[in-house]
Each structure stands twice: as structure tokens, then as C-alpha cells.
Amino acid sequence: MKILVATAKGQGIRTSDYHFATEGEHVVFASECDRRESIDGRCGCKRGLAGTTSRKVTTTALVIDADIDRQDYIDGIVAAQAEAWADLIPTEELVEEAEEMLRIADCFPVGAVVEKRGTSIKMRDPRAVTATSA
Template sequence: MPTLAVLVATDRTQRDRVNDFNWCSPGELVDIGSDCDRDRGSPDGACGCCRSFTGLDSRRATTTAEVVRRPMSFAEYVAAHHASLLRIGLPGDTARERGVEAARDMVRLAAAFPVGTVVERRGEQIVERLHVPHEEAAS
């Protein structure tokens, strides 16, 4: 079975930032969700859209994800994205197109970091999660 580097929800480094949250299942595949206007592009805005990933199964959010290798093919990874998008009501053809695009983007993103790296979303950037003292996290 082929393996694929992917991002999954993790509790590692949770609470390093005072505004961290993780409502995903541990190890759940994640994607980058859409932003809303409430945060206006600020990763530390009240809503959290600009600092979170979305679980493919739960459709819930987390501020931390980890690069892991999963025994799955790219086609299976696309199918997971496609199924997730169908669950939120996207029409079949649109969900299929976006599923392929999301899987491609997420594989590229995961490949940019070594396995075991915890990453966070800071607006448009996905960066390695480094320890953030609570005083800095609040500013």
C-alpha cells in the first residue's frame, strides 16, 4: 500500500497560544477551511477562521495539525475530500473538482514539512508551530 504525507488534527502544542482550540478527532484528516469576514484576515480575530484547519469527517476546526504518513493512495485522499465536500452540500461535480484541487494543495503543503512537524495557520500562511509564550500569543 502506498503512503502519503498528509495533515491531521493534533493536540500537540495545543494551548501554546491562548486562543487555541481543537474540536476535531485526534488524527482526523484536515483541510484549510474558508475564511469569514468577521476576522477580516487577522489570524487572532475573535472568530478563528483565519487560524484554523477543518476536519474532513467532523467538519469541526482545530488550530494545530501534524504532518504524518498515512497508508493511502492519492485517489483515496481525493475521495476523502470529495466525500467531505458532499456532506456540506456541494453538488457532485463541484465537490469532485474542489476535492481534487484540495487534495493536491494539501499534499503539496504536507510535503513542505518533515513528518512529525506540527503546523499552524496564520491567515494565508501555514507555518511550523513553534513554542509561543502566552504573553506573546495574546498580543
């Protein structure tokens, strides 16, 4: 099953890139502030994905084919997110987020490096990713 995990691959393509998450950990949408700044603004929340274990963020994620059952993945994401957000976000919304992450991962080929740009998830140019990973 395709899922998104934190990666340093492709970092540096944008000057606003950052990678503090643990390589290979599952990622979800990072919380966003209400500042009215551009996607590449100082805050960075409009381009961040958060690691579910480290709770640290990255601007790049890798699509992998993981040996995990769909329900186990959803349960794991919900458990990790509930640990941080249980008092603020209902379980149903956490399930929806996990399912959305699976839908997004399924849109891209295994090995693709993706980025969050506002409300969009896009694949980074594979040629540029290869150049930065060399």
C-alpha cells in the same frame, strides 16, 4: 504519503488556540468569514483547519506518513467535502483543495506540528510543541 491530521499537540502555544476536531482525522481549510479582524480575532476562521469527519476545527495539525494511496486520499477528501459543500463548491475545486493539502504536507517533515496563520501554513517551534506536550 505525508498528510495533515488534526492534533492537540502544540495547543496552548498561542492564547488563541483551539482544538475541537477529532484527534487524527484528516483536515482541510476551514471556511472563512468576511470579517475584517486579525488572524487572532474572536472568529478564529483565519487560523482554523477543519476535520473532514467531525466538521470541527483546530488550530494545529500533525504531518504523518499515512499508508494511503494518493487517489484514495483525494477521493476521500472530495467525498467528505462534497457531503457538506456539494451545492456550493464544484468537484474540481474540491480536488484542487485535496491536492493542495498534499502539497502542503509534503513541505514539512513527518512529525511536524503546523498551524494556519491567515494564508500561510507554518511549522510550530518543535521546542515549544515538546514543552506543551509534556
